[in-house]
Amino acid sequence: MKKWLVFIMVLLGMVVIAACADDSSQEEEGGSDAGADADAASEGGDATTLSFIHWRGEDKEVFEDIIAQFEEANPDITVEMNIYPSEQYQSNAPQLLRDGSIGDVFTSFPGSQFETLQDAGFFADLSDEGFVSKFSEGSLGVGQADGKQLAIPYQMVFNMPIYNKGMFEELGLEPPTNWSEYQEVADTLIENDIVPIAFPGADIGPNQMMNSMMMNNAKDEDVFQKLEAGEESLTNEWWTSTLEDFKFFNDNGYFQNDALGTNQDSAMQMVANEEAAMLATGSYHMATLKELNPDLEMDFLPPMTVEEGEVEYEGIHTATFMLAIHENSEKKEEARKFIDFLSDTEIASQYANGTGQHLTVKDVQYDSEELQNTSYWITDKKTRFQPRYLITNASVEDAVLGSIENVLGGASAEDAAEEAQKIVDENIE
Structure with missing residues (x-):
């Protein structure tokens, strides 16, 4: 009986020792993690x-x-x-x-x-x-x-089209300085199976191209301020002539087919592949174009929509x-x-x-x-400072841009302008 009692006491002692050892091990492991967490917290605790x-x-x-x-x-x-x-x-x-x-x-x-x-x-x-x-x-x-x-x-x-200088030199083309020269250049490009202007209508739309298209049609830099004050109208010549120019570009193949369905990546690829001579965006895409085609030589070529003697502005910034x-x-x-x-x-x-x-x-x-x-x-x-950014009412801006998209979709300049002006009237004080 005593032997059994001694055996049981020894066995219990071993269990207690093992348990203590296990607890000690767990404490050490837990202490190590807590220390790491504390160090991490300390390292990032003062960071903003x-x-x-x-x-x-x-x-x-x-x-x-x-x-x-x-x-x-x-x-x-x-x-x-x-x-x-x-x-x-x-x-x-x-x-x-x-x-x-x-x-x-x-x-x-x-x-x-x-x-x-x-x-x-x-x-x-x-x-x-x-x-x-x-x-x-x-x-x-x-x-x-x-x-x-x-x-x-x-x-x-610079919110105006980028053009391929090397292509122009190969075709013997000089940058046009008026509307007649611009048409001649565009027609020469088309004759050589080159799209004059890659237009990213699906995502950028006319946001950039509108600025240089209207810069000499509406020389008054306060024209959009006056529009929002009710002193000007999109049905007046400064805007209807701009819409007519957009329609002319679209109807005569100056833009690629399905211009409103083309996104900016596709438009840039057209220029990089030399399928198109110009990109209707601005300077912010020059670096990307250079990555797509390291051999490209580029500069800016805004459309000149008026004849010689009527040109006041040479570009947009x-x-x-x-x-x-x-x-x-x-x-x-x-x-x-x-x-x-x-x-x-x-x-x-x-x-x-x-x-x-x-x-x-x-x-x-x-x-x-x-x-x-x-x-x-x-x-x-x-x-000239970008006219679009001088529109302070977002609904008026949407109406202006929407009128361009409407003429590219087939509407007449007069109808698109009238529809847009109705929206303007509803949104100005």
């Missing part, structure tokens, strides 16, 4: 995540590299970048920014979107920020309202991709650091050359052949 939103998907890789440099210089700040399709961003930005959870740093288009975001109170006042002085003074106006600098235009964009800080952001100081970093001359030069964009930052150095060869448009050409 800055939300940056924009629409330039083609700039993703360049921005990722710049953001990595910024984070290295500012290890307590992490930048989370979200990119939206441009049309989606144009219409949905107010909803994205509404609760202040994203878009500590956000971008804005000039014109109607800027007006909408301003009315919603999303812009922080940047007037006293030191980085404002790093930008060309002449470009800052489109980001100002009520005497305040609410947004900083980062890009200087826009100060856009406006950088702003969310008024409701709790991370304004970090946001200021990020915009200041983007406006550094070296960083801005990296962005410009990496994306093929002219910038508004002072003293930017352009390395790419395309940017160097087209920078003369900034200094030597008389360009």
